[in-house]
Amino acid sequence: MNILDRIIADKRREVSLKKQLIPTEQLEKSVLFNRQGQSLSARLRQASFGIIAEHKRRSPSKSVINQSLSVENVVSSYEKAGAAGISVLTDAKYFGGSLDDLLLARASVEIPILRKDFMIDEYQILEAKAHGADVILLIAAVLDKTELKTLSETARNLGLEVLLEIHNQEELNKSIHTEAEMIGINNRNLKTFEVDIENSIRLAKNLPDRFTKVAESGLSDTEVVKKLKSSGFDGFLIGETFMKTENPGGAIQSFLKDLD
Numbered sequence: 001m002n003i004l005d006r007i008i009a010d011k012r013r014e015v016s017l018k019k020q021l022i023p024t025e026q027l028e029k030s031v032l033f034n035r036q037g038q039s040l041s042a043r044l045r046q047a048s049f050g051i052i053a054e055h056k057r058r059s060p061s062k063s064v065i066n067q068s069l070s071v072e073n074v075v076s077s078y079e080k081a082g083a084a085g086i087s088v089l090t091d092a093k094y095f096g097g098s099l100d101d102l103l104l105a106r107a108s109v110e111i112p113i114l115r116k117d118f119m120i121d122e123y124q125i126l127e128a129k130a131h132g133a134d135v136i137l138l139i140a141a142v143l144d145k146t147e148l149k150t151l152s153e154t155a156r157n158l159g160l161e162v163l164l165e166i167h168n169q170e171e172l173n174k175s176i177h178t179e180a181e182m183i184g185i186n187n188r189n190l191k192t193f194e195v196d197i198e199n200s201i202r203l204a205k206n207l208p209d210r211f212t213k214v215a216e217s218g219l220s221d222t223e224v225v226k227k228l229k230s231s232g233f234d235g236f237l238i239g240e241t242f243m244k245t246e247n248p249g250g251a252i253q254s255f256l257k258d259l260d
């Protein structure tokens with residue numbers, strides 16, 4: 001079994017257990033459930049370089065990235081430095097995150113927040129809303145066309161935006177008819193961890209203009225980000241480059257300065 005299949009198998013177990021413990025009515029009682037969602041898509045299109053800065057403690061490809069900083073400090077410093085949005089990993093087993101991280105991030109920043117997790121069930125979208133997210137991630141590699149459609153409709157009905165992640169033409173074909181606001185092209189193949197920017201540039205050319213285009217993963221060089229911007233990308237999802245430093249806020253600040 002590849003890593004992605006393992007993560008999804010674990011996620012199915014996790015979600016079915018949580019559903020028994022915390023009913024959806026309880027999620028709907030959260031104060032945050034009535035909060036007005038904000039548009040990440042609009043912010044990315046307005047920014048000269050729209051960075052979505054990610055909070056990520058560890059990952060299956062890199063193991064430990066940063067275990068010592070507090071999520072509140074990291075995301076506030078991202079916001080202060082000029083990030084367009086924040087991504088918070090909430091998967092515990094493989095990424096060391098939690099829904100509490102999402103709550104703490106929401107309490108710390110005003111800018112849009114993406115709940116970064118492996119979404120397979122409507123229940124997780126209600127959780128995202130109840131913990132203050134503005135955007136959810138849907139990964140085309142693990143969902144079929146019908147699931148992509150119904151999960152994005154659920155998000156839309158809750159006032160959440162969708163970042164739909166693809167990696168190849170086949171995934172693009174099944175995503176193109178959904179109502180997602182943003183398409184993320186993952187430079188990293190989630191099955192092999194290989195990073196390929198040229199693949200992303202080729203794929204982006206086949207995307208209709210109505211989608212805000214986001215380049216994801218493996219970005220550490222401002223020259224590469226400039227090249228992606230001129231190839232039509234509006235947003236850039238960056239985690240490790242910032243998180244592996246002692247001062248992620250300082251790292252994004254100098255990154256943005258280099259892009260200027």
Ligand SMILES: O=P(O)(O)OC[C@@H](O)[C@@H](O)c1c[nH]c2ccccc12
Nearest residue numbers: 054216217218219237238239240241
């Ligand atoms: O840390 P990086 O290489 O800058 O990547 C960030 C983000 O793109 C990556 O964490 C990611 C992209 N798609 C995902 C899906 C699930 C978990 C994580 C991810």
